[in-house]
Amino acid sequence: MRLTQSADNTFTLFSERYREHYHSMREGALRETLEKHIRPAFTYAALGEKIRVLDICFGLGYNSLCAIANFGGKIEIISPEIDRDLIAYLPNLPYPEALEPYRQIIKQISENGRFKDDRVSLEVVLDDATRLVQTQIGEFDVIFQDPFSIRANEELWSERFFADLYRLLKPSGVLTTYSASHIVRARMKNVGFLIYAHPFAADSGLRKGTIASKNALDLPPL
Numbered sequence: 001m002r003l004t005q006s007a008d009n010t011f012t013l014f015s016e017r018y019r020e021h022y023h024s025m026r027e028g029a030l031r032e033t034l035e036k037h038i039r040p041a042f043t044y045a046a047l048g049e050k051i052r053v054l055d056i057c058f059g060l061g062y063n064s065l066c067a068i069a070n071f072g073g074k075i076e077i078i079s080p081e082i083d084r085d086l087i088a089y090l091p092n093l094p095y096p097e098a099l100e101p102y103r104q105i106i107k108q109i110s111e112n113g114r115f116k117d118d119r120v121s122l123e124v125v126l127d128d129a130t131r132l133v134q135t136q137i138g139e140f141d142v143i144f145q146d147p148f149s150i151r152a153n154e155e156l157w158s159e160r161f162f163a164d165l166y167r168l169l170k171p172s173g174v175l176t177t178y179s180a181s182h183i184v185r186a187r188m189k190n191v192g193f194l195i196y197a198h199p200f201a202a203d204s205g206l207r208k209g210t211i212a213s214k215n216a217l218d219l220p221p222l
């Protein structure tokens with residue numbers, strides 16, 4: 001693992017094992033998180049005061065922490081992560097200033113995989129995501145689909161994996177991903193997802209990602 005500074009000055013890691021960065025260096029780690037996941041999810045999912053989020057996979061925890069920071073109600077997050085050493089190392093990382101208030105969460109996650117207070121419940125499951133999605137984990141309002149690329153993480157972009165994610169998404173929920181690959185979109189469609197390009201990507205100068213849902217959204221369908 002190597003620490004690197006991305007285009008928006010926030011830090012991410014480079015994985016020697018997967019030969020990829022954990023976030024987009026060109027778009028910026030925090031900016032990518034906010035524009036590709038948080039903003040589309042919280043705009044298009046029909047959310048109540050209490051939500052459940054499935055974060056695939058935890059990595060540095062930017063998606064989970066930004067969801068906690070940007071949603072005012074009760075939030076329960078379940079997030080698989082296969083790399084135990086990474087989770088133990090997280091407290092040593094320089095987090096973006098906006099996420100500094102959540103350092104206590106990172107500390108507790110690194111120590112025992114869980115954090116809970118009156119508003120937030122976060123559990124990082126140290127297991128393969130393909131196994132976790134086949135267990136009884138209930139349904140989710142929001143799914144962040146954020147593995148490494150299809151080249152590096154083929155098992156997490158397979159039609160079989162998407163079929164599990166489809167089953168786990170509430171009818172009112174949305175799945176967000178940075179990927180705009182034709183193969184990925186075709187696999188999502190094959191399992192029943194309706195898919196949409198990120199409407200904000202062009203405004204913010206980012207590459208397009210994909211939003212997937214079970215019910216139609218107020219967006220031009222792909």
Ligand SMILES: C[S@@+](CC[C@H](N)C(=O)[O-])C[C@H]1O[C@@H](n2cnc3c(N)ncnc32)[C@H](O)[C@@H]1O
Pocket residue numbers: 021022023033056057058059060061062063064080081082083086127128129130146147148153155156
């Ligand atoms: C692109 S990073 C995720 C970045 C993260 N969402 C964040 O906000 O920092 C991908 C993560 O997936 C984990 N991973 C890869 N394959 C996995 C698998 N089969 N099951 C669970 N975690 C996996 C890697 O260890 C890595 O931490």
